[in-house]
Amino acid sequence: xGKGLGMSLQDAQDVRISEDSLVDFYExxxxxxxxxxxxxxxxxxxxxxxxxxKAQRAGTLGDQARERILLISQATEAFADEDSxxxxxxxxxxxxxxxxxxxxxxxxxxxxxxxxxxxxxxAGAVAARKARxxxxxxxxxYVVSAWIKLRQEDVKQAKQDADEAFVLDELGEDTADVHxxxxxxxxxxxxxxxxxxxxxxxxxxxxxxxxxEIYTRKxxxxxxxxxxxxxxxxxxxxxxxxxxxxxxxxxxxxxxxxGVVVRKCDDPNKPDASIKAYxxxxxxxxxxxxxxxxxxxxxxxxKEQIARQEKLRTRLKTIKDLESKxxxxxxxxxxxxxxPGFPLLAIGAAxxxxxxxxxxxxxxxxxxxxxxxxxxxxxxxxDWKAQKAAYEGAxxxxxxxxxxxxxxKKDESLFEVPPLKKN
Numbered sequence: 226x227g228k229g230l231g232m233s234l235q236d237a238q239d240v241r242i243s244e245d246s247l248v249d250f251y252e253x254x255x256x257x258x259x260x261x262x263x264x265x266x267x268x269x270x271x272x273x274x275x276x277x278x279k280a281q282r283a284g285t286l287g288d289q290a291r292e293r294i295l296l297i298s299q300a301t302e303a304f305a306d307e308d309s310x311x312x313x314x315x316x317x318x319x320x321x322x323x324x325x326x327x328x329x330x331x332x333x334x335x336x337x338x339x340x341x342x343x344x345x346x347x348a349g350a351v352a353a354r355k356a357r358x359x360x361x362x363x364x365x366x367y368v369v370s371a372w373i374k375l376r377q378e379d380v381k382q383a384k385q386d387a388d389e390a391f392v393l394d395e396l397g398e399d400t401a402d403v404h405x406x407x408x409x410x411x412x413x414x415x416x417x418x419x420x421x422x423x424x425x426x427x428x429x430x431x432x433x434x435x436x437x438e439i440y441t442r443k444x445x446x447x448x449x450x451x452x453x454x455x456x457x458x459x460x461x462x463x464x465x466x467x468x469x470x471x472x473x474x475x476x477x478x479x480x481x482x483x484g485v486v487v488r489k490c491d492d493p494n495k496p497d498a499s500i501k502a503y504x505x506x507x508x509x510x511x512x513x514x515x516x517x518x519x520x521x522x523x524x525x526x527x528k529e530q531i532a533r534q535e536k537l538r539t540r541l542k543t544i545k546d547l548e549s550k551x552x553x554x555x556x557x558x559x560x561x562x563x564x565p566g567f568p569l570l571a572i573g574a575a576x577x578x579x580x581x582x583x584x585x586x587x588x589x590x591x592x593x594x595x596x597x598x599x600x601x602x603x604x605x606x607x608d609w610k611a612q613k614a615a616y617e618g619a620x621x622x623x624x625x626x627x628x629x630x631x632x633x634k635k636d637e638s639l640f641e642v643p644p645l646k647k648n
Contacts, residue, residue, distance in 0.1 A: 247320035250300040250313075253332075255339035255348060265304045268343045271471040273297045275342045278435030279402075286365075286399065293335060333359055337369045341376075349373045364393035364403060371406045380413045401430040405439055412442065417450035437463040437470050441478040444485060453489040457506070460485055464514040479519050483526055483645040491530065493640045496538035503531045526645050537639045547630050554623040557615060 251258045254272065256265055276297065279290035303313040333356035340349030353370040360366060371386035387403070387410045394403045408423030424443040431439055440463030447456035460482040470478065490502035507527045514520060 247316055249317060254300055255336055255343060255345055262304055262307055262310055269297050269301050272342045274469055274471045278432045281432035334366050341369055341373055346373050346376050364390040364399045368402045368406050375409055384410045401427045409442060412446050417446040420446040433466055434468045436466050438474045441481055445481050448485050453485055456485045461513050467515055480645055487642050493537055496534045499534045500531055503527055533639055544633050547626050551626050
């Protein structure tokens with residue numbers, strides 16, 4: 226139990242390149258024979274990082290991981306360029322003419338991990354099955370099988386394999402791996418609190434190189450559980466390890482971090498509060514972990530969200546001002562369609578009265594009254610025309626304001642949070 230990766234030092238020495246034998250890196254490391262040199266180098270780079278974490282441990286597991294890294298380094302040299310690869314392939318064909326390798330000597334567990342690391346889950350599942358048949362009491366054969374089943378979305382079988390690994394890990398040599406995969410299984414089952422507990426147990430035993438991936442999964446579980454502050458702390462802890470990550474883990478950690486930040490800070494209806502929250506996160510990013518491409522990407526992303534919220538703030542103010550203007554224009558009084566007529570009769574009466582003024586003071590009074598009434602009627606007509614012009618102008622403005630409001634309220638582009646752009 227707790228036998229590690231299943232490859233002895235003697236096994237590793239047997240597959241090293243020498244003048245008498247040549248290791249088939251394609252077979253041993255699970256590499257695609259049709260892949261380009263660039264693809265092989267990328268796979269070997271990620272594979273080295275994945276093994277590097279285990280190589281930091283003491284005991285058998287660490288020894289076996291270090292031997293695996295030696296093989297990866299040799300393969301990296303063999304596939305340095307097209308000429309080097311061609312020479313290696315010629316030597317390999319000559320070396321394999323003596324016959325296939327004895328299956329009993331194959332390290333199926335390491336091959337299963339190799340296939341898993343490069344995404345060959347079908348081949349990985351076969352290798353994991355052969356590893357279980359060869360060494361059924363090794364917890365690690367169930368760990369790698371559980372990871373493969375998770376990626377194949379067979380959560381039920383993944384849980385069985387993870388439980389088997391947990392039972393077999395009596396000596397605690399593989400605790401980090403066991404609890405890491407158990408946490409992932411619990412996460413997929415929706416049990417986020419238990420998943421976080423498993424990830425914490427894994428972190429207590431994991432090497433520095435292994436921690437970023439575990440912190441990423443812990444942050445993801447905390448995010449799903451609604452604990453955004455703790456999730457952000459976990460994301461930052463992943464970056465703060467300061468180690469090289471595989472492209473997959475680095476990309477996932479950046480995506481999880483961006484998602485947590487948005488859910489923690491973003492409220493399109495409260496731009497002032499959102500800007501303040503984003504600025505707090507920005508300060509943590511700028512001072513929280515060492516300069517890197519990931520840091521630059523995340524800092525730029527947060528600044529973009531602050532700019533988006535500032536545009537939202539302007540938009541909301543514009544809507545508020547337009548709504549106020551709308552109420553003002555809608556309150557403009559309609560003077561009606563009937564305008565006061567021209568006071569022709571009153572003007573005539575006033576003129577007649579003034580004409581007869583020398584004859585009788587009575588007619589003078591009548592003329593004065595008629596003149597006052599005529600002046601009042603003229604004023605009423607002028608006021609009506611002014612009110613009518615103001616009302617019609619307000620109606621035209623109201624139409625324009627309502628159209629602008631409709632366009633602003635329909636435009637939801639600023640509400641859409643863009644995805645994180647990675648270099």
